[in-house]
Amino acid sequence: MKRRELFSSLSSSFSKKEKKEIVLRPPYFQDETIFFTNCISCEGLCSTACEENIIIIQEDLTPKLDFTSSGCTYCDECAAICPNEVLKLEYKKHINAKIEIDVLSCLSWNQTMCFSCKDPCLDDAIDFLGMFRPSINDKCTSCGFCIKTCPTSAIKIVS
Secondary structure, eight states: OOHHHHHHHHHHHHHHHHOOOOOOOOOOOOGGGGGHGGGGGOHHHHHHOTOOOOOOEOTTSEEOOOOOOOOOOOSHHHHHOTTSSSOOGGGGOOSSSEEEEEETTTTTTOOOOTTTTTTTTTTOEEEEETTTEEEEEETTOOOOOHHHTTOOOOOEOOO
């Protein structure tokens, strides 16, 4: 095997890995499997009740959160309107997501003053070392408001 063939085969094996899409659900459910049985009949009432318009109904008729335009205020409206008890106020919790800052893409990590992520954070969950190097602390509720405001899309959901 030639060296070029070896490196080509190695690189192609890395590029074939598919990224599994992360589906974030509204933060008011107990069991995710109920979405696939009980959500298909309500016609997306939770998405119409959402004041931030971040709940979208997927092709499988289940709701998912989309932080491209805004974030979750935990207003309880989606749970209050859910007729099939998939979303209930008593199950309220933080959104099941880990949000991280990509230090290679972040302006502040690259010596440019930027507070785009800190300003909309309602939970004071982003700390800065001086005026640079932001990091997400334990106060983060994964609401997503910081994601849409980042000018370089350096803030990402990793799980």
